[in-house]
Amino acid sequence: MLPAIALALALGQDSTPGFSGRARQIHVQVPRSDASVVVDGKLDESVWATAARLTGFSQYQPVDGRPADDATDVLVWYGADAIYFGVRAREAHGDVVRATHANRDNISSEDNVQILLDTYNDHRLAFLFGVNPLGVQQDGTRSDQFGGGAGGRSATGGGSQSLNPLEGNVDLNPDYVFESRGRLVEGGYEVEIRIPFKSLHYQDRSVQTWGINILRRVQHSGFQDSWTPAVRASASFLGQSGTLEGMHDLRRGLVLEVTPTATGRLDGAPAPAGGWDYQSGGELGADLRWGVRQNLTVNGTWNPDFSQVEADVGQVVLNERFALFYPEKRPFFLDGLELFDTPNQLIYTRNIVAPRGGAKLAGKLGRTNLGAMLVADDSAHSWGGRHTPVFGIARARTDFGGNSTLGGVLTTREDGPDHSRLAGADVRFYHSRLYYVELQAVESWTDSAGRSRSGPLLAATWDRTGRQWGFHYSVQGIGHGFDAASGFVNRTGIINASTHNRLSFYGAPGALLQTTSTFFSLSRIWDYSSPGEGTIEGSEGVNPSATLRGGWKLGGNLSHSFFGFDPTAYEGYSVEVPGPTGIDTVAFTVPPPERNLWGWSLNATTPTWRSITATATLSGAQTPIFREGSPGRSWRADASVDLRPSPALRATLQLSRLTVNRRTDGSQASSETIPRLKLEYQVNRALFLRVVGQYTAQTRAPLRDRFGNPILVDGVKDPGRVQNQLRMDWLFSYRPVPGTLVYLGYGSTMEEPRRFKFQELARTTDGFFGKVSYVFRM
Known part of the structure; x- marks a missing residue:
């Protein structure tokens, strides 16, 4: 008391x-x-x-x-x-x-x-x-x-x-x-x-x-x-x-950090003559951070260690047409990276795969944010395989009005005789407290493999954030020749227009229904070169969601969509069909668009109880099977459970499962299941132990067209694919302060012929690694 x-x-x-x-x-x-x-x-x-x-x-x-x-x-x-x-x-x-x-x-x-x-x-x-x-x-x-x-x-x-x-x-x-x-x-x-x-x-x-x-x-x-x-x-x-x-009279003093780093690896793989071989390696590196003034910082790095101590969370990739986004995790890029933000992600530093060295300047002078970096990547990631790719990135953004900004961006990737350059401007203007308008204009120029191309990116957005009614309207045009080699623009050659409207309602204090929102969305996509020929893709949807007393969250979606098939995706395709004297090979015919496709989803998230939190999503949809150009039906389930059995122990269980069946005969075109378990034991604030296990089970049947005929790619019959892979990562981590750390770990990849049997697992790769760094602050 x-x-x-x-x-x-x-x-x-x-x-x-x-x-x-x-x-x-x-x-x-x-x-x-x-x-x-x-x-x-x-x-x-x-x-x-x-x-x-x-x-x-x-x-x-x-x-x-x-x-x-x-x-x-x-x-x-x-x-x-x-x-x-x-x-x-x-x-x-x-x-x-x-x-x-x-x-x-x-x-x-x-x-x-x-x-x-x-x-x-x-x-x-x-x-x-x-x-x-x-x-x-x-x-x-x-x-x-x-x-x-x-x-x-x-x-x-x-x-x-x-x-x-x-x-x-x-x-x-x-x-x-x-x-x-x-x-x-x-x-x-x-x-x-x-x-x-x-x-x-x-x-x-x-x-x-x-x-x-x-x-x-x-x-x-x-x-x-x-x-x-x-x-x-x-x-x-x-x-x-x-x-x-x-x-x-704030005293910041000298802000100078020098962080030397030492790493060592022992990578294992099957030996050509049988058995198992390990190759060892070690490197030294260093990072420098200098606060020139309280509003300006210089970073430098030499031979940095950007090894991941934990694999990226697996994403379901079967039946995906475009690249998936993975967030940046590397310290050199993270310091001040918010100053490099742009609409439409024209800067995506994970395109710099294995930097050998670099420098960065970031800060704010008056009302203007400035950021610039110059980084040399490893020659192994050169387009031609012989040169050192050099990335140059510059971003400036100046404030005006209450919250509004005007910005510009320049990026270049110089790769021997090849290059990809980009220049653009953007403005975001806030008005009437609830609204903002955002405009962007960008042009890129690329020369690679003896071919030149260029193209624009033009975008406009109008947004209203009201308590009960909000909207987000946008239109975006990206030319076929547009290439953001330093960014993440995973689809080009389209004009994309979308509208989203939201209605929200609020319950009385203590009511079961605390708040509910419903989103009404519509999108249409045209080919950039021929918008007058009609839309190639589009959807409409209704997304209700609710928050209940105590923290429960419920949601759902009902959508209606249509998709066209890009003829360039089927170049090199042919089909085997029965002929009068045997099997004939004929050209693949790109099918007409898939229309009138319906989809739905339901999701729920529990409150954050003392020892457990859980979330689950279940969805189903009529969908094209893009690799085959045929109609399909997909079922997907995602679930995650966070367990906290004690103040020091945590466990996270995740499961993603996707199945795509052919609507023509009900046969399975592909399936992917990814269970993942992460266990963490926090000994104290600086020291923890972690083990992560992730199993990826993928099955893709041999390609067939909508009539059941086998598809050949460049004259070769597609064999399908089966992969049953288990990845285990173990880590000892000691981090008393940011920059000073000791990592010791072991990772292994195993495969087996039959999924989830765990009786015939065979190692395909493994490795031990260690990392030590110490930050000297002056």
């Missing part, structure tokens, strides 16, 4: 008046102190009694504009070299706080508090510093605008079901150095946080004004609370932030 009394007294006895968000007291003069504190989560030093107190939180999700159910106070003050925050979070519903000793950034299923610092006060981008009740850290950036190569996010919007303005573009890949400790107390929790100015970029002026907002996630109820009374009826979340004012 005494801890509860102490917490209540602490909440009521701060000598500094509170700044209530609900009362619109959101402009805060931050006290300065030369006091020193021990970051232990206790908030018992006298300086906390003089800190500014941010209070009066409001509910933001699932329903905005209501007082928060649970009281939250956030204390803030600053010294010469750091800013300090103290969180006092009340929980009036009993022992329901969710908190474990999770790995860094892995606290989304726990109660947590996020501090958003818009250090340029430009309402475009904020540093995100998150903590769970035990002080486990989460960090990154949040933006209202573009999503880019780092996080793979899309720009926010008010009317598209694939875009969520309530979450913003959150990228948790960057890691910043800050201190945090927390503890559970009776009636809530407390967290103490110190963020050094060395970890931040901010304005080049003596007196600082920063944007700020605080978000609190309460898992037992599914609510998210906001310090400022942010509302859904706004095209910008960061534009609704408060401010921290009057901070002066």
Whole structure:
């Protein structure tokens, strides 16, 4: 009982008046102190009694504009070299706080508090510093605008079901150095946080004004609370932030980080004469980070180790026509990568496969964000296989108005005599609080393999983010010759127009139905060279979703679509047909478009309970089988379960299953099943052990046309494909601070002839690896 009394007294006895968000007291003069504190989560030093107190939180999700159910106070003050925050979070519903000793950034299923610092006060981008009740850290950036190569996010919007303005573009890949400790107390929790100015970029002026907002996630109820009374009826979340004012004489000191790295590998494969051979290798490398000024940073890298310590999560790829997106995870690219974001992802750094060295400059001068990088890739990834590809990328974006931006981009890939270059401009203009308009014009020029081509990308978007009614209308034209060699544009030669409209309704406090939204969508695609000949693809859909009391989420989709077949995809195809004297080979006839195709899906997500969270999606559709040019029917199931049996142990189970059958005779054209298990044991905040197992079972029948005749590709009968592969990855990880780490791991790939039998598994590759790096901060 005494801890509860102490917490209540602490909440009521701060000598500094509170700044209530609900009362619109959101402009805060931050006290300065030369006091020193021990970051232990206790908030018992006298300086906390003089800190500014941010209070009066409001509910933001699932329903905005209501007082928060649970009281939250956030204390803030600053010294010469750091800013300090103290969180006092009340929980009036009993022992329901969710908190474990999770790995860094892995606290989304726990109660947590996020501090958003818009250090340029430009309402475009904020540093995100998150903590769970035990002080486990989460960090990154949040933006209202573009999503880019780092996080793979899309720009926010008010009317598209694939875009969520309530979450913003959150990228948790960057890691910043800050201190945090927390503890559970009776009636809530407390967290103490110190963020050094060395970890931040901010304005080049003596007196600082920063944007700020605080978000609190309460898992037992599914609510998210906001310090400022942010509302859904706004095209910008960061534009609704408060401010921290009057901070002066901040001492950042010399910001210089040198990180030498040593790696070693032992790669195994079957020997030609039988048995097993291992090839060893080791490399040295180094990274440099220099904060030239508080608003400008230079990065350099030599022979960086970009090895993945965990394979990308498997994606179902059968019956896909276009490349799939995988997010960036490599540290050199992640630092400041948000400054390289563009509409339509013209910059995608995973196209730089195995860099040998590079340099990067990123920062903000006045109202203009600047980013430039020059990186040399390994010659193994040259188009001709003989040269060193060099990527040059430059991005500038200047602010005007309240939230609007005007930007330009230049990229080039120089590969011996070959090259691919791109130049473009974009503008995003916010108006009338709820709306923005975005325009983009780009041109590319490519010379490769003795062939020259060029083409434009033109795009326009109009978006409304209203509380009950929103929309997202867009049109995009991409020429056949357009090539973004440094970006991710996986389909060209089309004009794509789409409309998305949203209607939302909100329940009364405590009602079973908290909020419901329905999206109405329509899209049409034309060939870029001949739009007058009619559409080649299109769809209409209705997507209802609902959030229930306690955090349950339900959704569904009903769609109607049609698809045409691209004749260039069937070049080299022929068909075997019965003839009067035997088997004849005839040309493949591209079939007419598949029309009147219906599809549906259902999905559900549980609340975040103390020990388990689960989500599942089931869908079915009439679909073309694109490789065959024939009609098909698909069934797909996706499920994920997160288990937290103890504060230190986590398990994530995922399953994806896709089956495509031919509608002509019901035979199976393809199937793919990918189960995945990840186990993590967090020994302490710096040390954890992980094992990941992923099984990929793929079966694709030999190609047949819609009449059942075998298809030949370049004169060879297609044999089909069967793959049953198990990948195991083991990792020991020690990361006391970002940049300093020890990785030790082992990975192996095994295959078997019959799926999921586990009796005839045979190794195809394996390998041991180690990595050690230490960051010297000056």
